[in-house]
Amino acid sequence: MSDPDSVADGQYHSLDPRVIPLQKIGGSIFIGVLGTGSFIPLVFKLLGKDEPLFEGIVLLVLWLIAVLLGLWLAQAWPPKAYRFTSYKVDDQGMEIRRGVYFRVVINVPRSRVQHIDVSQGPIERRYGLGTLVIYTAGTEHAKVELEGLAHGRAMLVREHLLPSGVSDAV
Amino acid sequence: MPSEQRLHPATLIFDLLRHLRAFAVPAVLVIFGMARSSGGPAGMFGRLPDGWEVWLLLLFVPATLVSIFRYVTFRLSYHERELVIRSGFIFRNERHIPFSRIQNVDAVQNFLHRLLGVVEVRVETGGGQEEEARLSVLPLSALDEIRSRVFGGGTHAIEEAPPQHPTLLHLPPRELVLFGFLENKGMVLIAAAVGVAWQADVLDFAFDRFFGGVAGREVARGVARRFEEGAITFVQIGEALAAVLVFLVVIRMISMLWAFIRLYDFRLTRVGEDLRTEYGLITRVAATVPIRRVQSITIRTSLLHRWLDRSAVRVATAGGAGAKNKGQKNDRVREWLAPLIRNSALPHLLHQVLPGFDITTIDWQPVHPRAFRRAVKPSLFVAIILSVASATVLGWSAIWVLIGLTAWSVFIQKKYVAHLGWAESEEVVMMKSGWIWRQVTLARVNKIQAVTMSESPFDRRAAMARVKVDTAGAPDLFSRIDIPYLDRGVAGHLADRLAVAAANTAFRW
Numbered sequence: 297m298s299d300p301d302s303v304a305d306g307q308y309h310s311l312d313p314r315v316i317p318l319q320k321i322g323g324s325i326f327i328g329v330l331g332t333g334s335f336i337p338l339v340f341k342l343l344g345k346d347e348p349l350f351e352g353i354v355l356l357v358l359w360l361i362a363v364l365l366g367l368w369l370a371q372a373w374p375p376k377a378y379r380f381t382s383y384k385v386d387d388q389g390m391e392i393r394r395g396v397y398f399r400v401v402i403n404v405p406r407s408r409v410q411h412i413d414v415s416q417g418p419i420e421r422r423y424g425l426g427t428l429v430i431y432t433a434g435t436e437h438a439k440v441e442l443e444g445l446a447h448g449r450a451m452l453v454r455e456h457l458l459p460s461g462v463s464d465a466v
Numbered sequence: 467m468p469s470e471q472r473l474h475p476a477t478l479i480f481d482l483l484r485h486l487r488a489f490a491v492p493a494v495l496v497i498f499g500m501a502r503s504s505g506g507p508a509g510m511f512g513r514l515p516d517g518w519e520v521w522l523l524l525l526f527v528p529a530t531l532v533s534i535f536r537y538v539t540f541r542l543s544y545h546e547r548e549l550v551i552r553s554g555f556i557f558r559n560e561r562h563i564p565f566s567r568i569q570n571v572d573a574v575q576n577f578l579h580r581l582l583g584v585v586e587v588r589v590e591t592g593g594g595q596e597e598e599a600r601l602s603v604l605p606l607s608a609l610d611e612i613r614s615r616v617f618g619g620g621t622h623a624i625e626e627a628p629p630q631h632p633t634l635l636h637l638p639p640r641e642l643v644l645f646g647f648l649e650n651k652g653m654v655l656i657a658a659a660v661g662v663a664w665q666a667d668v669l670d671f672a673f674d675r676f677f678g679g680v681a682g683r684e685v686a687r688g689v690a691r692r693f694e695e696g697a698i699t700f701v702q703i704g705e706a707l708a709a710v711l712v713f714l715v716v717i718r719m720i721s722m723l724w725a726f727i728r729l730y731d732f733r734l735t736r737v738g739e740d741l742r743t744e745y746g747l748i749t750r751v752a753a754t755v756p757i758r759r760v761q762s763i764t765i766r767t768s769l770l771h772r773w774l775d776r777s778a779v780r781v782a783t784a785g786g787a788g789a790k791n792k793g794q795k796n797d798r799v800r801e802w803l804a805p806l807i808r809n810s811a812l813p814h815l816l817h818q819v820l821p822g823f824d825i826t827t828i829d830w831q832p833v834h835p836r837a838f839r840r841a842v843k844p845s846l847f848v849a850i851i852l853s854v855a856s857a858t859v860l861g862w863s864a865i866w867v868l869i870g871l872t873a874w875s876v877f878i879q880k881k882y883v884a885h886l887g888w889a890e891s892e893e894v895v896m897m898k899s900g901w902i903w904r905q906v907t908l909a910r911v912n913k914i915q916a917v918t919m920s921e922s923p924f925d926r927r928a929a930m931a932r933v934k935v936d937t938a939g940a941p942d943l944f945s946r947i948d949i950p951y952l953d954r955g956v957a958g959h960l961a962d963r964l965a966v967a968a969a970n971t972a973f974r975w
Contacts, residue, residue, distance in 0.1 A: 388965065388966060388969040388970075389965065389969050391965075395920075397922075397923050398920065398921070398922050398923070399920065399921045399926070400918060400919070400920040400921075401918065401919040401920070401961065402916060402917075402918050403916060403917045403918070403919075403961060403962075403965040404915075404916045405914075405916075405917075405965055405968040405969035406969055407968070407969055407970075407971065407972050407973050408914075408915050408916065408968060408969075408973050432915045432916055432936070433784060433915050433938040433973070434915030434916050434936035434937060434938060434940075435936060435937065435938065435939060435940040435946075436916075436918075436934070436936045436940070436946070437915065437916040437918065437936045440916065
């Protein structure tokens, strides 16, 4: 078992590159669900007896364009977001940088971590990745999530960040 | 085995009253024709038969049985380091609350509580949205016992009443009325009253009587006719304005009355290491704020406050995340540290909570010198969009809209940016904002949770950034440390310093 403190090297790391296909798939599924959901009323409009056909065709074309646009975004966005996402773990805590247009640097001190989850959805499991969820006592950042770490690495980060058993208050 | 206590028998009385209110009152109203049933063809729930509320009375019996059951199975005991509450017979529940995790112990009494010598105790810990234990009702002696065990470090004996409790703040009726005047909650109360009346269908009833009848229609028709003929005289406009003025005054007076009742005899005392607030005329509340568990403090002033040389001080503790569910009755119990305090007494009060902190010697740092240019861009953007939208209606006159909105945006942003400021000391990070309604927020460095630095695309072009400090239990957006328009380098260093300072201090609840 690797030493958890080896993870805390104070260097900025990128996420595991496998997160890109993971997010592409996730995005496509999301668009798929939205598209299917919005298609149903469209079907009613097309097949309805009193509905003017022209309107229906126009809506169908619009819907197709929207779906194609959504799918394209789902493919084009993850690589871009990947370039702008990084994290650093050291003795002080964890720092996460992300955001393409709206950029954020979140710093969670180690002494403020309440508990940590490492979760895996089914697709994440297939790629061997996990999502790190850090819980603090804060209001706005009660939960800080980082998706796209290799599962083993995420577990090591968790080991390192968790408070080492010192009681919270006397 | 620590002795187990039960709830006070008066619990049954209170539960009974609660069930009466929920089940019996709607039924009674419908039976006596004072409110229209919400079932039947005319009502909201059309599928239900007319007059279905009467059947609610039947629910009264099982509800009472459940209450009795709950009372009989409830057990409270004090272990060495935790409070243990057991309840339930079929669905058994045992809840352990470590004393060290308890943030607040509050006591609420309405006049019936006081009559019977009991109190409703609410125990809150740091996590979660609501209280962890609502003990309704316990005898008064049990309240002292809980307090001494929780805040007295788990000693088994009940402490002797300490000799001196320095009163930090006492609000006589005059101050309370002034507070009500300044806060102006009148509109909120009227809206709430209207809401309740609507639900009970009483409003409909009154509406019908006054406006449905011939008299109402005549009045409405008369006014409409006069508008059409353009024969409204100045006298009539004056009358209308006077009516509006009277309305506003009435709202203020309602607010003052409400403040008087809600915060009657407001007293802030220091009891050992806690601050205790007691207030209320009909419902008496005694809330305890352990000083070391104060997360952040917000001092708010409006223009009137400043004219009168006073401020309002609010405090956030970790258990106060209950502000998120506004519908809960337990919110705002602990919110006020000092609803109204003279500015001369403010340093002394702050000294109690933050020893060593001096509010008069803060070295406020301004935001970026070009912050105004950056801040005004989004507002101008919005102004342009609004003007274009109004151009479809007004045509070329929309130019005036554009000019007006632009001038307004420039003015507002200039003032806003000029009044932004931040400062940090070893123990406290603080921020001030606002020019008419001003707030100063103080956050203890050892209570900082996460530190965030963010840049929007506008920020990046101007080389600025925004620094946010997250604390536990922050109630609303205005009470947070959220410093915009900082120079990027300054922001980076500030975020780093705060993160390091937070990391080096163990977080103690």
